[in-house]
Amino acid sequence: MTTRSEPFRVAVLGATGAVGQRFVTLLTGHPWFELTALAASERSAGRTYRDAVSWIQTRPIDETVAAMSVHTIDELMDHDFDVVFSALDASVARDIEPEFARRSLVVTNASAHRMDEGVPLLVPEVNPDHLALLPAAEDGADLPRGIVANPNCSTIGLVLALKPLASAFGFDRIFVSTLQAVSGAGLPGVSSYQILDNVIPWIPGEEEKLEIETGKILGRVRAGTIEPAEVAVSAQCNRVPVVDGHTLCVSVDLKGDPRLEDVREAWRSFRAAPQELGLPSAPAQPTVYLGDDAPPQARVHRDLGRGMTTSIGRLRECPILGYRFVALSHNTLRGAAGGALLAAELAVSRCARRGGE
Ligand SMILES: NC(=O)c1ccc[n+]([C@@H]2O[C@H](COP(=O)([O-])OP(=O)(O)OC[C@H]3O[C@@H](n4cnc5c(N)ncnc54)[C@H](OP(=O)(O)O)[C@@H]3O)[C@@H](O)[C@H]2O)c1
16 A cells, blocks of 8 residues: 555546546546546637536536646656556657656556556556566656556456466456457447448457457566467457447357356455555456356446446356356456556555655
């Protein structure tokens, strides 16, 4: 736990977007982090946040944040923040995030640096030890500098469901079919004419992310780098007319032919570093098993654990890979802003320089 008396100073890049708005909501009243600056594109800069944002959250904007000015990225570049949360598109993030990482800890949702060798691709309950890739805090800074990346929003739900199974049984092959919410496409996203009464069975780049990122996240730290887990992932991704919450239909070849009850118990009993450390954004249970006849449903279950719990159901045998189930994860909370906040909390808890050290 942090021993610092004053809060960590935080900026949000891409603050007006679908993920940026989640950051603003989650940072309001956060016990460790203080939102001190907002940035977005030239379209928004120079306006108050209230005027710049097209607010889509059900909770109203905090009045203090609503009155803050939105800056360009360049205006914030030379400022000292403890943590910079990035909700930028990958094309914008690619050059900008390394610049901020020279002065601050950058926790990003963009895909630009996820597979970089020195960047932890972090899901705090799954691979907290990957934070070891970050350098130690130096030059009087309280936190290390560098980039920590949040994985793809579907990958996060997948690895949370798989981690207890990896620890208890192991596996080599996964087949996953996704049903992904429209908020995953950001603002303004797909048009209503395209998505209503429809399923779009193609999300550019998404299948590749699931297939590549899973191995890195489930991999091991060896000599300061990640040795990826040897797991073959075959993914098919679909956009569906749901506002929030990505559903995953998964088949997996668990080793040792475990009983179905042992698989259910692995999910029920799963607890990890964020729960043990009592991190502010950690759900009491990272995974819940709803039941064999109780499938996770986006509208019903996405907000479990304040949107940070992955709900799982319909475990049954699979004639091809042995086991199959359905999982659901909130894409803009656990899959983006909430996951990034939890990653920053873990970094504070594990890597912050303590007084007197
Ligand atoms: N949506 C999800 O569920 C989800 C989940 C996981 C990861 N992600 C990733 O998170 C990132 C943000 O996603 P999103 O859905 O929030 O996207 P979005 O709704 O399109 O928001 C993009 C944000 O970036 C800003 N921006 C765009 N161009 C910029 C520029 N040249 N300079 C500075 N700011 C710029 C936008 O500002 P303006 O409003 O001024 O244009 C806006 O604040 C993406 O990398 C995405 O892949 C998204």
